[in-house]
Every structure is written in structure tokens, then in C-alpha cells.
Amino acid sequence: MLSASVDEHGEKKRCGLVAIVGRPNVGKSTLLNALVGQKISITSNKAQTTRHRITGVRSEGAAQFVFVDTPGYQTKHSAALNKSLNKTVVSVLTDVDIVLFMVEAGKFGADDAKALQLMPKGKPVILIPNKLDEVHRRSDLLPWLKSMQDKFAFAEFFPMSAYSTNDIERLLGVLKPYLPEQPWFYDAEMLTDRSERFLVSEVIREKLFRLTGDELPYNVTVVIDQFAEEGTMRRIAATIIVERDAHKGMVIGAKGQQLKRIASESRQELERLLEAKVFLEVWVKVRSGWADSEEHLRSYGYE
Numbered sequence: 225m226l227s228a229s230v231d232e233h234g235e236k237k238r239c240g241l242v243a244i245v246g247r248p249n250v251g252k253s254t255l256l257n258a259l260v261g262q263k264i265s266i267t268s269n270k271a272q273t274t275r276h277r278i279t280g281v282r283s284e285g286a287a288q289f290v291f292v293d294t295p296g297y298q299t300k301h302s303a304a305l306n307k308s309l310n311k312t313v314v315s316v317l318t319d320v321d322i323v324l325f326m327v328e329a330g331k332f333g334a335d336d337a338k339a340l341q342l343m344p345k346g347k348p349v350i351l352i353p354n355k356l357d358e359v360h361r362r363s364d365l366l367p368w369l370k371s372m373q374d375k376f377a378f379a380e381f382f383p384m385s386a387y388s389t390n391d392i393e394r395l396l397g398v399l400k401p402y403l404p405e406q407p408w409f410y411d412a413e414m415l416t417d418r419s420e421r422f423l424v425s426e427v428i429r430e431k432l433f434r435l436t437g438d439e440l441p442y443n444v445t446v447v448i449d450q451f452a453e454e455g456t457m458r459r460i461a462a463t464i465i466v467e468r469d470a471h472k473g474m475v476i477g478a479k480g481q482q483l484k485r486i487a488s489e490s491r492q493e494l495e496r497l498l499e500a501k502v503f504l505e506v507w508v509k510v511r512s513g514w515a516d517s518e519e520h521l522r523s524y525g526y527e
């Protein structure tokens with residue numbers, strides 16, 4: 225007989241929260257998407273793309289892993305936005321079962337050190353040296369791994385590449401024994417607790433960053449003004465909020481070509497994601513100083 229506490233082979237069910245922490249750009253979102261097996265968190269080569277706490281769920285055999293993505297730990301800026309980001313990291317860590325502390329293999333800078341200071345005591349913290357594919361001789365990594373051992377009492381070291389499906393499967397195997405034996409929190413089909421509306425704003429933000437390259441500052445946000453189901457169609461209206469007129473120009477581009485591309489690529493991806501026809505309108509607005517105002521942050525959904 226099946227029950228909530230055992231799987232079909234009689235194995236006790238396990239379920240737990242796994243946080244992924246590290247400085248910006250180490251590959252946290254890439255890892256989360258690979259672990260869940262679907263794009264949940266946006267990725268780009270621009271630091272600081274993840275702002276929200278995002279959970280992704282992977283259910284396999286008797287185990288359910290609930291992954292929590294955290295914003296890159298911020299050290300360079302002091303605006304209210306960054307304070308809010310760091311607060312999110314700390315609050316995520318207080319209620320997790322395992323922490324994956326991610327760095328780039330062979331590297332450990334001042335920003336990594338600051339992120340390491342946030343690690344909770346008394347919880348298993350696994351060191352994930354990522355981007356192993358960029359390390360030419362693995363043996364070069366040994367002295368570095370030794371030096372990492374002196375910095376923190378890591379439960380395990382797991383050098384890997386978030387691009388390797390083999391590594392992802394092995395990592396799930398390593399994490400499983402750390403999950404407490406308890407009934408699952410979510411249905412087996414569940415992938416994320418984020419709303420479609422949220423995923424829509426993330427898709428648009430990703431296209432925006434991918435297409436505008438490095439010139440656009442990170443404090444650009446996307447607000448969904450309308451998200452309506454009309455039969456088999458979704459009608460979506462979104463506003464990209466920037467700080468300056470110059471940024472508005474970058475987003476719109478010559479003769480509006482850039483904004484057109486952002487909207488068109490977003491629409492195509494949204495049609496795949498939502499499995500529906502999508503009618504998408506995207507506007508751009510200037511709202512100067514929003515990233516410094518606590519009130520504005522709240523009104524756009526940041527904690």
C-alpha cells in the first residue's frame with residue numbers, strides 16, 4: 225500500500241530544503257535550472273540577474289529536493305536594493321537543511337569571503353567549485369581545495385560543472401542522504417512555487433539583459449501590468465522600468481528595433497513556456513531613483 229511516508233518500493237520518503245549561495249555570476253541559476261530540469265531562474269553573463277528567492281522542485285525516487293535560489297551576495301553597492309538582496313540571503317539560510325556554497329573552481333576572492341561569512345553554523349554546507357570545465361589540469365586544483373578546507377568546516381567538496389548532466393545526477397545522489405525523512409512538501413509534478421506571472425517577468429528581463437549587453441545597469445525591473453487568459457490566448461502587458469532617459473534609449477534602440485526584438489523573443493519563449501498563443505505589449509518608463517527607495521521596492525514586490 226502507498227502512503228505519504230514511503231514510496232512504491234517501501235523506501236522512506238525524504239524531503240528537504242537546499243539553498244544555493246555564492247557571489248554573483250558563479251553559476252547558481254544555471255545549477256538550479258539543471259537540478260530541476262527546467263528553466264526556472266533566468267541566467268545571463270551579466271552579474272546580478274537573480275533578485276528573488278526562487279524555489280525549484282525535483283522529485284526522484286523517494287526523494288524530493290526543494291531548491292532555493294538566492295540573489296548574488298552584494299558587496300559593491302549600498303542602495304536599498306542591495307540591502308534587501310542581502311536580507312533575502314540571510315532569511316533563506318535560517319530554514320534550510322543543506323547549503324550549497326558555490327564558487328568558481330580555483331578561485332576565492334573578497335566577495336566569496338563575504339558570502340562565506342553568511343554560512344550558518346551547525347548545518348551541512350557543501351562546497352561546490354563550479355565551472356570545472358574551465359580548469360585545464362584537475363591536479364592544479366588540489367592545493368586550492370586544501371586551502372578551502374582551512375576556511376570553513378565544509379561537510380563535503382563537490383567540484384563540478386553545472387553544464388554536465390552526469391555531475392548533476394551525481395550531485396543529487398550526494399545530497400539525498402542529507403534530506404530529512406519526512407513526507408513530501410509538494411506534488412510530484414510540481415516544479416516551482418512561483419506564479420506564471422512572475423516567470424513571465426523573468427523571461428522578459430532575461431531577453432532585455434541578453435539583448436542590451438553590458439551597458440544597461442542592473443537596477444532595471446519588469447512589472448507585469450496585465451496577465452489575462454482569453455480562451456486559448458494570453459494577453460500580457462509589461463513595463464520595463466529604467467532609471468534614466470539614456471537607459472530608456474538603450475532599451476528602445478534606433479527606430480524602436482531593440483524593444484521590438486526584446487518583445488518578439490520574449491513572446492516566442494512565453495508561447496513555449498505557457499503552451500498558449502501570447503499577445504504581448506511591452507512599454508518602457510523612466511522612474512528615477514527607484515532602486516534607492518524602500519517604498520518603490522515594496523511596490524515592485526521586493527521584500
Ligand SMILES: Nc1nc2c(ncn2[C@@H]2O[C@H](COP(=O)(O)OP(=O)(O)OP(=O)(O)O)[C@@H](O)[C@H]2O)c(=O)[nH]1
Pocket residue numbers: 246247248249250251252253254255266267268269270271272273274294295296297354355356357358384385386387388
Ligand atoms: N564554463 C562554465 N560556465 C558556467 C557554468 N555554470 C554557469 N556558467 C556561466 O556563468 C555565467 C553566470 O551564470 P548564472 O547561473 O547566471 O550565475 P548566478 O550565480 O546565478 O548569477 P547571479 O544571478 O548574478 O547571482 C553564465 O554565463 C553561465 O552560462 C559551468 O559549469 N561552466
